[in-house]
Amino acid sequence: GQAVCQQVNLKAAKSEWVMLNVGGKLFTTTRSTLTRFDPGSMLARMFSTDSDIEWSSSVDESGAYLIDRSPLYFEPIINYLRHGKLILDKNVNPEGILEEAKFFGLTSLIETLEDMIERDQLPDDNTPIT
Amino acid sequence: GQAVCQQVNLKAAKSEWVMLNVGGKLFTTTRSTLTRFDPGSMLARMFSTDSDIEWSSSVDESGAYLIDRSPLYFEPIINYLRHGKLILDKNVNPEGILEEAKFFGLTSLIETLEDMIERDQLPDDNTPIT
Amino acid sequence: GQAVCQQVNLKAAKSEWVMLNVGGKLFTTTRSTLTRFDPGSMLARMFSTDSDIEWSSSVDESGAYLIDRSPLYFEPIINYLRHGKLILDKNVNPEGILEEAKFFGLTSLIETLEDMIERDQLPDDNTPIT
Amino acid sequence: GQAVCQQVNLKAAKSEWVMLNVGGKLFTTTRSTLTRFDPGSMLARMFSTDSDIEWSSSVDESGAYLIDRSPLYFEPIINYLRHGKLILDKNVNPEGILEEAKFFGLTSLIETLEDMIERDQLPDDNTPIT
Amino acid sequence: GQAVCQQVNLKAAKSEWVMLNVGGKLFTTTRSTLTRFDPGSMLARMFSTDSDIEWSSSVDESGAYLIDRSPLYFEPIINYLRHGKLILDKNVNPEGILEEAKFFGLTSLIETLEDMIERDQLPDDNTPIT
Numbered sequence: 001g002q003a004v005c006q007q008v009n010l011k012a013a014k015s016e017w018v019m020l021n022v023g024g025k026l027f028t029t030t031r032s033t034l035t036r037f038d039p040g041s042m043l044a045r046m047f048s049t050d051s052d053i054e055w056s057s058s059v060d061e062s063g064a065y066l067i068d069r070s071p072l073y074f075e076p077i078i079n080y081l082r083h084g085k086l087i088l089d090k091n092v093n094p095e096g097i098l099e100e101a102k103f104f105g106l107t108s109l110i111e112t113l114e115d116m117i118e119r120d121q122l123p124d125d126n127t128p129i130t
Numbered sequence: 131g132q133a134v135c136q137q138v139n140l141k142a143a144k145s146e147w148v149m150l151n152v153g154g155k156l157f158t159t160t161r162s163t164l165t166r167f168d169p170g171s172m173l174a175r176m177f178s179t180d181s182d183i184e185w186s187s188s189v190d191e192s193g194a195y196l197i198d199r200s201p202l203y204f205e206p207i208i209n210y211l212r213h214g215k216l217i218l219d220k221n222v223n224p225e226g227i228l229e230e231a232k233f234f235g236l237t238s239l240i241e242t243l244e245d246m247i248e249r250d251q252l253p254d255d256n257t258p259i260t
Numbered sequence: 261g262q263a264v265c266q267q268v269n270l271k272a273a274k275s276e277w278v279m280l281n282v283g284g285k286l287f288t289t290t291r292s293t294l295t296r297f298d299p300g301s302m303l304a305r306m307f308s309t310d311s312d313i314e315w316s317s318s319v320d321e322s323g324a325y326l327i328d329r330s331p332l333y334f335e336p337i338i339n340y341l342r343h344g345k346l347i348l349d350k351n352v353n354p355e356g357i358l359e360e361a362k363f364f365g366l367t368s369l370i371e372t373l374e375d376m377i378e379r380d381q382l383p384d385d386n387t388p389i390t
Numbered sequence: 391g392q393a394v395c396q397q398v399n400l401k402a403a404k405s406e407w408v409m410l411n412v413g414g415k416l417f418t419t420t421r422s423t424l425t426r427f428d429p430g431s432m433l434a435r436m437f438s439t440d441s442d443i444e445w446s447s448s449v450d451e452s453g454a455y456l457i458d459r460s461p462l463y464f465e466p467i468i469n470y471l472r473h474g475k476l477i478l479d480k481n482v483n484p485e486g487i488l489e490e491a492k493f494f495g496l497t498s499l500i501e502t503l504e505d506m507i508e509r510d511q512l513p514d515d516n517t518p519i520t
Numbered sequence: 521g522q523a524v525c526q527q528v529n530l531k532a533a534k535s536e537w538v539m540l541n542v543g544g545k546l547f548t549t550t551r552s553t554l555t556r557f558d559p560g561s562m563l564a565r566m567f568s569t570d571s572d573i574e575w576s577s578s579v580d581e582s583g584a585y586l587i588d589r590s591p592l593y594f595e596p597i598i599n600y601l602r603h604g605k606l607i608l609d610k611n612v613n614p615e616g617i618l619e620e621a622k623f624f625g626l627t628s629l630i631e632t633l634e635d636m637i638e639r640d641q642l643p644d645d646n647t648p649i650t
Contacts, residue, residue: 016448017448017456019414021158023157023158023159023208024149024155024156024157024158024159025414026414027413027414028411028413028414028450028456028458029413029414029458030458032458033458058146058147060158066147066158068158068159068160068162068163068212069212070205070208070209070212072205072209072219073209073217075460075462078413078460079460079462079463079486079489082458082459082460083489083493085485085489087463087483087485087486087489088483089462089481089482089483089486090220090480090481090483091219091220091221091351091481091611092219093217093218093219093220095215095217096209096217096219099213099215099217103213151288153287153288153289153338154279154285154286154287154288154289188276188277190288196277196288198288198289198290198292198293198342199342200335200338200339200342202335202339202349203339203347220350221349221350221351221481221611222349223347223348223349223350225345225347226339226347226349229339229343229345229347233343281548283547283548283549283598284539284545284546284547284548284549318536318537320548326537326548328548328549328550328552328553328602329602330595330598330599330602332595332599332609333599333607350610351481351609351610351611352609353607353608353609353610355605355607356599356607356609359603359605359607363603406578407578407586409544415544416544417543417544418541418543418544418580418586418588419543419544419588420588422588423588465590465592468543468590469590469592469593469616472588472589472590473619473623475615475619477593477613477615477616477619478613479592479611479612479613479616480610480611480613481611
């Protein structure tokens with residue numbers, strides 16, 4: 001039961017490369033990626049270097065920022081932040097990604113995902129129910 | 131064959147961040163997540179800070195609490211505890227998650243999963259057998 | 261090319277928690293799980309504390325017992341040993357699990373899997389060929 | 391928040407074996423693989439030993455070159471570089487691989503992927519819409 | 521950019537347990553498995569203890585032999601070497617495994633895989649095109 005966390009002041013840690021520990025899985029990315037879209041989103045505000053607010057966050061022993069969310073559904077989220085396209089494999093449930101988009105406040109993604117989920121619930125011939 | 135475990139008194143370990151070693155896979159989460167729903171569930175009782183009972187648990191060498199269950203089916207369980215929605219990918223068998231929900235005593239999930247499994251066993255046109 | 265193994269006498273290692281290195285992947289479990297069903301199975305005989313036979317086994321540097329089998333198909337096997345139900349995800353081939361059940365001598369599982377494989381080979385309408 | 395990176399001059403590091411940390415996942419490969427096709431691609435230019443340009447790149451603590459891209463969709467890319475065939479599993483979305491091919495400047499792959507995506511969007515009978 | 525490799529003389533390393541680092545993923549297996557089928561295959565010749573040829577190979581820092589191939593498609597290959605059956609999950613593309621079988625010179629597998637791929641390309645009713 002040794003504590004895995006250490007409080008870190010995010011403004012002091014200026015390195016471009018960032019490690020995130022999302023629910024136990026490590027993601028390596030950059031500040032540019034995390035702050036690219038939706039300036040009001042949680043990740044953009046946490047990792048922006050010109051933020052006014054002093055954020056502090058817990059890190060694990062490897063220095064990765066701890067985020068208590070699903071690594072499975074964070075994967076398409078971080079990928080979206082890299083190039084601006086939401087890409088889903090066939091076996092991934094968009095409702096899982098929607099929960100993450102809501103948590104991180106990625107408003108640009110939320111609408112896309114809600115449309116996608118609505119379309120999925122139509123009959124297979126894709127004709128809207130009238 | 132060196133012992134991987136060490137007995138730890140759960141009440142003494144007060145840190146908000148918690149690591150779980152579920153069947154060999156590490157999950158990082160918080161006490162708030164583990165105690166959010168179903169106060170009578172095993173996880174809620176183990177990680178509640180105001181519990182009367184003295185729980186002790188084995189930890190691995192990284193300090194993660196050992197749980198002898200399937201990491202595959204624990205994933206949607208811990209995700210449910212994070213936001214209250216049960217989300218399944220298409221290739222995941224709900225019967226696997228049901229076994230975990232039963233083991234952890236998550237009564238709110240058990241019924242949802244039993245309904246889901248029953249619906250899956252209906253013919254493809256989704257018309258209930260009469 | 262440094263040796264990964266060390267010979268360990270299994271009777272001397274009495275700890276309840278056990279780590280298995282199956283084909284390169286770590287599984288954490290307990291002796292109770294490994295010895296629960298099929299007392300004649302390889303795992304039950306290896307990890308039973310009241311066994312007459314002196315087993316010795318190779319362990320990796322983390323102390324995990326080395327097993328030269330598929331981690332992919334061992335996953336549903338160890339899950340079965342935890343609660344007695346065989347649960348398969350849609351994309352998992354039951355023939356892979358059958359090979360593991362045979363290797364470990366899990367007679368209770370072999371028949372279940374052989375029935376499952378036979379049913380899978382029927383035409384899609386599930387009507388037996390007459 | 392400890393920095394994970396160290397700047398490394400790529401021309402000085404001559405070893406044939408190369409580790410890449412793509413979005414948090416390690417890939418082990420060789421310079422021959424990375425420089426085999428598309429000499430103008432980013433990877434070929436970074437890892438070519440007779441390049442005129444002085445590239446520098448960040449590495450993680452294990453010495454792996456950091457690349458801020460999706461490990462999921464890099465997998466078929468690196469596999470393509472090994473033997474020249476683009477191979478996709480059924481559940482992998484070719485649009486994810488296309489984004490990586492574009493990022494790395496693998497012109498030979500981009501056209502193949504664009505054709506594949508176009509074909510996927512035709513109706514199931516594969517008859518082009520007229 | 522620190523070198524991950526060290527040259528190792530394979531004949532000198534006699535241990536039965538062998539670790540392979542295939543494209544970044546660790547596989548643990550035995551010499552018996554690697555040399556069981558196709559004595560002329562690359563793996564059989566590399567790991568045979570009575571080979572005349574002096575093989576040398578690079579190893580990573582954990583002592584695993586480096587192989588610049590796809591871990592995804594090596595998985596069914598190593599599983600085949602364990603028990604002699606080729607087993608594929610539904611979402612795995614047999615063309616990926618064929619490339620590995622060709623690389624390692626596993627002649628017994630190549631024909632099986634070529635037949636499998638040919639059958640997959642037939643229409644769904646499995647009636648050969650006439």
